[in-house]
Amino acid sequence: MKDLIVIGGGGFAKEVIWLANDCSRKVRGVLDDSAQTHNTQVQGATVLGDVSNWINYKDCEFIIAIGSPRTRKKVLDKMLTFGEPDFAILIHPSVRLSNTVSIGEGSIICAGSILTADISLGKHNILNLNVTVGHECEFADYVTIAPMVAVSGNVKLQYLVEVGTGAVIRQGLELAEGSMLGMGGILTKNIPERLIFAGNPAKKLKEIVE
Incomplete structure (x- = not known):
């Protein structure tokens, strides 16, 4: 099974990382566009950089841990400008x-x-x-x-x-x-x-x- 990258570093991301752990999924890290979060930890997972950096982790699956549906769509649209990421369920x-x-x-x-x-x-x-x-x-x-x-x-x-x-x-x-x-x-x-x-x-x- 592929490693998982969580998109978004807010409160819901913490819950999603917990959920992923319960599903026995390895979380390689988090991507978030807020520069002050970079190199910090979210539930033990390192914030690896901006969302656009997903292209450097093409061997992973992704999950967008953002509650607002409109923001979630905007983030996905941004990701799609760089290619076709694989998304987990x-x-x-x-x-x-x-x-x-x-x-x-x-x-x-x-x-x-x-x-x-x-x-x-x-x-x-x-x-x-x-x-x-x-x-x-x-x-x-x-x-x-x-x-x-x-x-x-x-x-x-x-x-x-x-x-x-x-x-x-x-x-x-x-x-x-x-x-x-x-x-x-x-x-x-x-x-x-x-x-x-x-x-x-x-x-x-x-x-x-x-």
């Missing part, structure tokens, strides 16, 4: 999932999560601690789900969707591209593109301006 050993779950490259599923039947995850998804996902859900690329989220069956999360800690999503709903459900939100209706919903029941809070 990290699934903690405690995760329970059926053999009808498909998972795209670069995705991370953290400890305690449960994924049931006929589920499709796109590329570079993050499912944090203790997330539950019901039957026939479809997640597009760059989806981020924070800890303790409950996603009921037949839910669609589109490109760049983000779901905050402790949120609950009712069966059969769709979160459109670039939308967000805030922490603790109870979603009972669809969210249109680039809107933030929050509350119980969740209602429109504001638009996302990019």
Whole structure:
């Protein structure tokens, strides 16, 4: 198995390195564009330089440990200007999932999560601690789900969707591209593109301006 390079040196990178260790993956180091982090340690892994330096580690696999889906995509786009890196899939050993779950490259599923039947995850998804996902859900690329989220069956999360800690999503709903459900939100209706919903029941809070 190839060594692993973690992209991003923040708090979530610490958790991903821990996850990788639990998966018996050797972490060769970290890449981060913040110059002050270079040659420091993240959970025992040395920050080897900027993200663009990934090309010097083509014998490794990579994982982007950045929670924000938009930032994660920007970092990946930067990496792709230098070539085609190989991305790992990290699934903690405690995760329970059926053999009808498909998972795209670069995705991370953290400890305690449960994924049931006929589920499709796109590329570079993050499912944090203790997330539950019901039957026939479809997640597009760059989806981020924070800890303790409950996603009921037949839910669609589109490109760049983000779901905050402790949120609950009712069966059969769709979160459109670039939308967000805030922490603790109870979603009972669809969210249109680039809107933030929050509350119980969740209602429109504001638009996302990019």
